[in-house]
Amino acid sequence: MLTWPTGIVNEVALAILFYQVQLYADMFLQVFFFVVTIFGWYHWKSNQADVPITRLSAKGIKWYIISQVIGTIILGTVIQQLHIWLPVYLPVPAAYAYVDSFVTVASILATLLLAKKQLENWIFWIIVDIISVGLYLVKGINFLSIEYAIFLGLASWGLWQWRKKLRYA
Template sequence: MKEIFDINSIFFTVLGYPMSYLEFFGTVTGAVATVLSARAHLWSWPVGMVSVIIFLFLFYQIQLYPDMFLQVFFFITNAIGWWEWTHPKTGEEDRRNELRITPLSSKSFAFLLGAGVLATAVLGTIARNLHEWFPVMFSLPSAYPYLDSFTTVMSIVATFLLIRKKLECWYVWLLVDLISTYMYFTKGVKVLGIEYGFYCLIAFVGAWHWTREYRSYTTTTA
């Protein structure tokens, strides 16, 4: 069992690429959690927590420490999302007694987008200058300081919208995934680009499914 959590323990090899247990099960559980989210299924949160724990072990062993700490954020938000969906306030529950899907007001959505753009400008400026401020740690300039910062900021926004089961979360995820797909392909990590292309499809399906469920509320109450 201990070997499964070792990045050097290979599960199988495909086209010459050695796939470790950690990478395989982390990717699979992450994809399953995303598909379940698109279906507004409660089990998306615990499955997502399993994926996060697996990736925490993976990132630690390949020395991607910022990504490792990001998994702590995702674990906490998964726990919050699980609680929010299962403990809706009075008037916020759906027919399954879970948090119901609701849209944001145009004003709130515009505010979030504006705040996201502002945060992107700040974070992007920092990312653009990291190689000058900390040349020992960052020998090369950031490849896409503002695009990368935008996807980071809006991923956080989309996560909190998902926690509150806001319909617009899938449109934000779609934008983030489209940009990420472009960045990964242009940087040569094409397998990751294909994965995010798959996430684009899931985001589209999620928007369609959530919209249909939201409209069903008015149908059942009419």
């Protein structure tokens, strides 16, 4: 149960950090994670039935890829303009608007896939983690790069474990 409130503290701290380094899409992603955390904390029950691991259909994979591309273009375009639209609140232009937006959109899609316990969520997380390690290194947030390198290992392990479970189900 303590992971929910610690998640909220983490999301607030990361939102502040991402504001400071002009990764505005990541900053807004923390708002998404904050809402998901509140929702999860409210609805979480330890006695829920186990949801089976599933795979996306070919049509589902196409839908997620198209959503990723379109979402990145739209969000990147918006993020790139925020300093013009909201100069009082965001006076500095966004850094790496499209890379940051790609990470944000992929993280949201991965979260949706994870909630449905679909194997492909791990592929999205692996891509997010690889890009995030590089992005945070370029921005000089070394400790966060290390954290995402660890997440990369965990996502790779999760993919391997879920594939094993799916194979023997």
